[in-house]
Amino acid sequence: AAGVIQSPRHLIKEKRETATLKCYPIPRHDTVYWYQQGPGQDPQFLISFYEKMQSDKGSIPDRFSAQQFSDYHSELNMSSLELGDSALYFCASSGRLRNNEKLFFGSGTQLSVL
């Protein structure tokens, strides 16, 4: 069965650079979620989208932005990267969580900021 696909798997950037992470949800899933997991930390909710509109917002820095496109894939754009942005970024997709659908997570993008 198709799963959530994230690209790239690994990304190395320098401070103050920008990064774009991509997420391709499971077909027919209309909701996408982004999470950040720092080393030894629990996943932190960043933002979610439903039908291409922002649905909920968590602890996402102002330097980050995200969107969901007409084909339901999503991109997380990160600017002015800081060392503290080094983390594993997970994308998940589902039918709508508020309807108690379960989330399916991708394998994540490991971002290293040097």
Added chain:
Amino acid sequence: DAKTTQPNSMESNEEEPVHLPCNHSTISGTDYIHWYRQLPSQGPEYVIHGLTSNVNNRMASLAIAEDRKSSTLILHRATLRDAAVYYCILSVPYTDKLIFGTGTRLQVFP
């Protein structure tokens, strides 16, 4: 948002049942109880969820207290592959966000 409390770690031997507790004393009537687990170097994985009644699926069982202030995830026969961090999460009503707390790290010994 309602919070959950879980033990930091638990241990089990292979092929034994495991009961992972979760306290959620401030749960509201519309909060669903979700369990996810995260194996090393992988994204979180859905395990089970429920509202009031006990739930069973091929992975686990969820026992919910009558007053809903606590629940227990039951793995009927632990395997080495079940070693993971288990998160008990309450859904935030009318939102599309799942807030992870500090889960329970389960170690399984052969």
